[in-house]
Amino acid sequence: MRVDHARANALALNGIYEASKILSSSLNLESTLRDVLNLLSSYMLMRRGMVALVDKDAGAQPVVIAAAGMTPQALERGEARLPKAVVDAIMTANIPHVVADMAGDPMFAGFFGGAKSRPDQPVAFIGVPIKAADKPIGVLTIERDWDDEGDVHFEFDVRFLAMIANLIGQTARLRQNIATDRERLLIEQSRLQKALDHRRHETRDEQGGCLAGSIVGQSRVMQEVLSQVRQVAQTRSTVLIRGESGTGKELIARAIHQASQRAKAAFVEVNCAALPENLLESELFGHEKGAFTGASHERKGRFELADGGTLFLDEIGEISPAFQAKLLRVLQEGEFERVGGNKTIKVDVRLISATNKNLEEAVANGTFRADLYYRISVVPVLVPPLRDRPEDISKLAGCFLTRFNKENKRDLRLSDEALAVLQHCYFPGNVRELENCVSRVATMAKAEVIRASDMACQRGQCLSSALWKHRPADARPVGGLGPAPAFGEALASCPLPSAPPMAREPDRAALSPRDRLIQAMETAGWVQAKAARMLGLTPRQIGYALKKYGVEVKQL
DSSP, X not given: OOOOHHHHHHHHHHHHHHHHHHHTSOSOHHHHHHHHHHHHHHHSOEEEEEEEEEOTTSOXXXXXXXXXXXXXXXXXXXXXXXXXXXXXXXXHHXXXXXXXXXXXXXXXXXXXXXXXXXXXXXXXXXXXXXEETTXXXXXXXXXXXXXXXXXXXXXXXXXXXXXXXXXXXXXHHHHHHHHHHHHHHHHHHHHHHHHHHHHHTOOOOTTTOSOTTSOOOOSHHHHHHHHHHHHHHTSOOOEEEEOOTTSOHHHHHHHHHHTSTTTTSOEEEEEGGGSOHXXXXXXXXXXXXXXXXXXXXXXXXXXXXXXXXXXXXXXGGGSOHHHHHHHHHHHHHSEEEXXXXXXXXXXXXXXXXXXXXXXXXXXXXXXXXXXXXXHHOSEEEEOOOGGGOGGGHHHHHHHHHHHHHHHHTOOOEEOHHHHHHHHTOOOTTHXXXXXXXXXXXXXXXXXXXXXXXXXXXXXXXXXXXXXXXXXXXXXXXXXXXXXXXXXXXXXXXXXXXXXXXXXXXXXXXXXXXXXXXXXXHHHTTTOHHHHHHHHTOXXXXXXXXXXXXXXOOOOO
16 A cells, blocks of 8 residues: 555654653653553554553563553453563564564464454554663553554554654653652752751860850850740740840741751741742742742742741741731631632641841831731740840850851960950840951951950951941930940940059949040040040040040140
8 A cells, every 4th residue: 555655744743743742741651651652542543552661679671651542440450561572572672573463473472462353354563662862761562453455554653653752761761860869859858957967966066165056055044045945845836036136036946946846847937028028928828830920830838848847937027017917817727828829728837936126116006917916926035135145255256266267277266355355345236246256356367366456346446336336316226236335335345455463453344434434545545546446436436425524635
């Protein structure tokens, strides 16, 4: 019979296009392969079709993973199988195998080849190798009738099936790569989690003497906070952590999570102040594909990612009133919908919030919902500012210097006089400011021992003094920092160098602001610029203070 090659090629091209669409439509390989086999049945006189792939867990022999043209009962009876001799012939030679009549071929002896349309009608078999990187990884086979004129176009059928098998091989290899990468990522995630857990449970850092990855706090006020953390961690209660910026609210939140029954689940954090309302909603609740411009795929939100674990909302006082209502519903009902979706999603999440704002004042002026305030502050935890826990400064400074030494391969240490300077600082930026101060002085240190004279405040370069020199008269906090120090506190925050051994320095706590100013001037030989550098102030501020306290400048 003469074959219409143009029509056959057009059909083959269309079939390959449809098969490629099916194979790229889903990651479920078995489902897509069944659809491809059903597609082949519409292009060929196919009675049955099968795809067998090598399963690394089942040895080198391919296993049938998709079949078409069989009843569910036949599949249950295990009839979706291929003769081993035929499969071995295709896989070993890595070339197609064609049998004009299965009934007359000894390799198919005892093999059910499908019922014939007529007793005298032969059933042909065509099998082609499925390749990946030019190596056989399986077989694609069909059993088909001869046409009404008693003909089968084997050359066309083999070429067409070989192209379909090539698409299947590429798809199978892609799925295998995805599975391998996922397995590798899971193994790496497990390794990193174990390393992190090990680090968190280390006893003490050999060089710094501080608990690795934990909270440093030997003062009475911090021990009270840690006791509260241990107690609240054993419950499901919602926690609101309050404190000035830089006090370590995130560390407290992590400590609560690590000490809770949810420690093995996820700890997910979101900075509410860092995102506008529309992005914050997508970040927390997720979005469906096409929900907005740029939403090219479905995305889980932080609530879903934290399911079974803890969600930490930092700077919760910054969210808008409109978004507060949406957040309240999630906290009350434990359910939400993704942006652009209508499916209700339920989650089991423990919420920990943090803020440096006065929420009571925000409730009073109407910028923060009272019902949300009560919902998030079931258990409030107040983290004290660093100025209320000076006993912890030495230990913290030692930890920060140890970290600096490790990162920069240095061997610096703080002298007692340098630690004395730090312990008398006001630190409106709290622990974060102390860390920056230690890193700054360590970076600029020329000797292995850091002296008091190396400290920035002793050279008139104190960042806090520069920050507060134009402070408003009411000395209100700025950006979550502590309130600006009064002038006398500013003097105390920048102590003078140690007095000579024979001259006992007066008790600083007993000195008035005027006495501290006079003491600084006397030490500086009544040179205002030098006294200003000692105190971390500007010459203009010193001149103002001298006039304010009626101090007469001596001429030496």
